[in-house]
Amino acid sequence: MKQNDMWGAAAESKHECPQFPGTGVSLSFRHSKLPQESPAWHLEIQREATESDLEENHHLEAVGDMIWSTVLEVSHCPYCGQGLPIPPGERPADFGRFAHIDASGWRSR
Numbered sequence: 303m304k305q306n307d308m309w310g311a312a313a314e315s316k317h318e319c320p321q322f323p324g325t326g327v328s329l330s331f332r333h334s335k336l337p338q339e340s341p342a343w344h345l346e347i348q349r350e351a352t353e354s355d356l357e358e359n360h361h362l363e364a365v366g367d368m369i370w371s372t373v374l375e376v377s378h379c380p381y382c383g384q385g386l387p388i389p390p391g392e393r394p395a396d397f398g399r400f401a402h403i404d405a406s407g408w409r410s411r
């Protein structure tokens with residue numbers, strides 16, 4: 303991989319992995335919304351509603367609605383094991399923060 307191309311244009315960069323288990327998974331390098339924090343690779347997993355989810359959960363309205371989402375800081379792709387490139391000087395002191403968003407109860411009828 304040519305590192306210069308990767309960091310030349312966009313501030314955000316993505317790891318498109320052939321090992322991802324279908325849809326709902328993305329791995330991207332981006333700057334944190336918190337100004338003090340270093341940018342990091344974020345693995346984001348989203349669970350979208352299927353038809354059987356709609357039958358079981360009346361808070362959901364349509365197929366494709368997000369049920370939950372988890373974002374996790376990583377240094378390697380957990381699917382293929384590839385180390386993820388970090389620009390010089392931007393290596394975070396630590397990583398491993400995560401957030402879980404549960405949207406299954408947000409909507410009411």
Ligand SMILES: [Zn+2]
Nearest residue numbers: 319379381382
């Ligand atoms: Zn990968």
